[in-house]
Amino acid sequence: MHLYKTFSFYAVAFILLLSQTGYSQQGSLYSQYMFNGLVLNPAYAGSQESMSVSALFRKQWTSLDGSPSTEMLSAHAPLNNKRVALGLLFVNDQIGVTQQTGGDLIYAYRISFSETRKLSLGLQTGFAKMSSQYSSLTVKDPNDPSFSSAASYNYLYFGTGIYYSSKRFYAGLSAPHANRITLGETFSSDENSQSRNYFLTTGYVFTLSPSFKLKPSTLIKTTDGWSAQVDLNCTLLYEDVFWVGVSYRTFSALSFMAKIQLTNQLSAGYAYDNALGDLSVIGGGGHEFMLTYNFSFFKSNTVTPRDF
Numbered sequence: 001m002h003l004y005k006t007f008s009f010y011a012v013a014f015i016l017l018l019s020q021t022g023y024s025q026q027g028s029l030y031s032q033y034m035f036n037g038l039v040l041n042p043a044y045a046g047s048q049e050s051m052s053v054s055a056l057f058r059k060q061w062t063s064l065d066g067s068p069s070t071e072m073l074s075a076h077a078p079l080n081n082k083r084v085a086l087g088l089l090f091v092n093d094q095i096g097v098t099q100q101t102g103g104d105l106i107y108a109y110r111i112s113f114s115e116t117r118k119l120s121l122g123l124q125t126g127f128a129k130m131s132s133q134y135s136s137l138t139v140k141d142p143n144d145p146s147f148s149s150a151a152s153y154n155y156l157y158f159g160t161g162i163y164y165s166s167k168r169f170y171a172g173l174s175a176p177h178a179n180r181i182t183l184g185e186t187f188s189s190d191e192n193s194q195s196r197n198y199f200l201t202t203g204y205v206f207t208l209s210p211s212f213k214l215k216p217s218t219l220i221k222t223t224d225g226w227s228a229q230v231d232l233n234c235t236l237l238y239e240d241v242f243w244v245g246v247s248y249r250t251f252s253a254l255s256f257m258a259k260i261q262l263t264n265q266l267s268a269g270y271a272y273d274n275a276l277g278d279l280s281v282i283g284g285g286g287h288e289f290m291l292t293y294n295f296s297f298f299k300s301n302t303v304t305p306r307d308f
Contacts, residue, residue, distance in 0.1 A: 028058075028070050028072065028091050028093055029058070029060070029068070029070070030056070030058065030070075030072075030288070031058075031247060031255045031257060031271035031273055031286075031288050032056070032257060032259070032269050032271050032288060032290050033201075033219065034201075034203065034215075034217050034219075034233055034235070034308065035243075035259060035267075035269055035290065035292070035308075036052075036054045036056075036074060036290070036292065037163070037170075037172065037201065037308070038054075038074050038076055038087055038089060038106070039072065039074065039089070040161075040172070040174055040176065040199045040201060040219075041122060041161035041162075041163050041172045041173075041174035041176070041199065041201065042087065042104075042106040042107070042108060042122030042123060042124035042159060042160065042161045042174065042176065043108050043120040043121055043122030043161040043162055043163035043172060043174065044076070044108070044120070044122070044161070044163050044172065045076040045077075045078075045085040045086065045087035045106050045107070045108040045120070045122060046076060046077060046078035046082075046084075046085025046086075046087075046108055046110060046120070047076075047085075047118075047120070047163070047165060047306075047308075048076070048077075048294055048306060049078060049082075049306075050077065050078075050294045050295060050296060051075065051076070051077035051294065051295040052074075052075070052076055052077065052292060052293070052294045052295075053073075053074070053075045053292070053293050053294075053295070054072070054073070054074045054075075054290060054291065054292040054293075055072070055073050055290070055291050056070070056071070056072040056073075056288065056289065056290040056291075057069075057070070057071055057072075057288070057289050057290075058070040058071075058072075058286065058287070058288040058289075059286065059287050059288075060273065060286040061275070061285070061286065062285065062286070062287065066095065066096040066097070067095070068093070068094070068095040069093070069094045069095075070091065070092070070093050070094075071091070071092045072089070072090065072091050072092075073088075073089075073090045074087065074088065074089045074090070075087060075088045076088070076106065077295075078110070082110065082112070083109060083110050083111075083112075084107070084108070084109060084110070085107075085108040085110060085120070086105075086106065086107060086108075087104075087105075087106030087107075087108070087124075088103070088104065088105065088106065089103065089104040089106060089124075089126070090102070090103045090104075091103075097132050097133045098130065098131070098132040099130070099131055099132075099133075100128060100129070100130045100131075101128065101129055102126050102127060102128030102129070102157075103126055103127060103128075104124045104125065104126035104159075104176075105124065105125055105126065106122065106123070106124040107122065107123050107124070108120045108121065108122040108123075108163075109121050109122075116166050116167040117164075117165070117166045117167075118164070118165055118166075119162070119163075119164045120162070120163045120164070120165075121160075121161075121162055122160060122161040122162070122163065122174070123158075123159070123160055124158070124159045124160070124161075124176060125156065125157070125158050125159075126156070126157055126177075127154065127155070127156055127157075128154070128155055128157065129152060129153070129154045130152060130153060130154075130155075131151065131152035132151050132152070153182060153183070154182075154183040155180050155181060155182045155183055156180065156181045156183065157177040157178075157179065157180045157181070158177075158178060158179045158180075159174070159175055159176040159177050159178050159179075160174065160175060160178060161173065161174030161175070161176070162174070165308070167205075168204055168205045168206075168307075169202075169203070169204050169205075170201070170202065170203055170308050171200075171201065171202040171203075172199070172200070172201045172202070173198075173199070173200050173201075174198070174199045174201075175196055175197065175198050175199070176197070176199075177196065177197070178196055196223070196224050197221060197222070197223050198221070198222045198223075199219060199220070199221055200219070200220040200221075201217070201218070201219050201220075202217065202218055203215055203216065203217030203218070203233075203308060204216060204217075205237075205307045205308070211238060211239050212236065212237065212238055213236070213237040213240075213307065214234070214235075214236055214237075215233075215234070215235045215236075215237065215245075215307060215308070216232075216233065216234045217233045217234075217235075217308075218230065218231060218232055218233065219231040219233070229249065229250055229251075229252070230249075230250045231247055231248070231249050231250075232247065232248045233245060233246070233247040233248075234246055234247075235257070237307065240261065240305055241260065241261045241305075242258070242259070242260050242261070243257070243258060243259040243260075243269075244257070244258050245257045245258075247271075251276065251277055252275070252276060252277070253273045253274060253275050253276055253286070254273075254274045254276060255271050255272065255273045255274070256271065256272050256274075257269065257270065257271035257272070258270055258271075259290075261305045264294075264305060265293055265294045265295070265296065266291070266292070266293050266294075267291070267292045267305070268289075268290070268291050268292075269288075269289070269290040269291075269292075270287075270288065270289055270290075271286075271287075271288040272285055272286065272287060272288075273285055273286035273287075273288070
């Protein structure tokens with residue numbers, strides 16, 4: 001009962017913080033976020049109990065020129081006292097002639113209720129630049145001044161999150177970029193208008209047999225001015241080495257993914273997105289590749305693969 005009261009207290013505090021005025025950058029799209037929660041929630045930092053570094057490349061709608069692409073690099077680790085964890089997150093998004101590049105500093109404070117049950121409170125701050133090279137477009141009238149230059153602006157942003165985990169269960173609530181301070185802009189007010197994204201994640205690991213585990217999970221994403229989007233995921237783990245899974249993103253995509261634990265420290269993952277509905281006419285699907293390495297700097301710091 002004490003645990004639920006504690007979680008409820010911080011959840012209320014989190015919601016009050018989100019009620020402050022602010023905007024955020026449009027969130028990058030990932031399919032393998034269930035294997036690296038740092039991309040959604042700063043409170044995830046340190047959850048691997050070792051230094052974890054991940055690199056990801058994503059390309060959507062490969063048959064379309066100028067289709068979205070994302071490169072991501074993340075690193076996070078608990079400090080020696082295990083109560084504090086730090087993280088870094090770098091993201092580069094490109095769609096058409098518009099590019100957005102940013103980096104985040106992440107801090108998490110972790111409360112242990114037992115060896116396996118932890119509650120983490122996370123904060124993050126970062127800097128990003130968005131630019132559009134209109135002059136690189138092929139237009140009907142090359143003398144149109146609207147397409148003869150570039151537009152860009154820089155901004156600082158702040159975010160927060162809560163993350164609870166046990167041996168088999170996890171749940172998180174976050175707004176990675178809840179508030180923003182624009183440092184300079186040449187976009188119009190409409191172009192510069194961006195919405196905050198809120199994420200609610202949860203999942204559970206069932207042991208089916210000595211060799212198989214089943215992990216259903218979900219992500220509920222809400223954005224200012226838009227209806228909620230839901231991801232329903234189900235992954236199957238064999239011998240703590242090989243994951244296969246499927247994910248349904250409401251009215252948007254069906255994803256198929258696989259992850260292999262090459263060693264205790266190194267894993268590789270791949271996801272293929274098949275667009276649904278109106279997006280299916282674009283064609284080409286989407287491909288996402290991810291590598292993760294968990295460092296063990298001391299003999300006493302044994303690294304073992306984790307389910308989330």
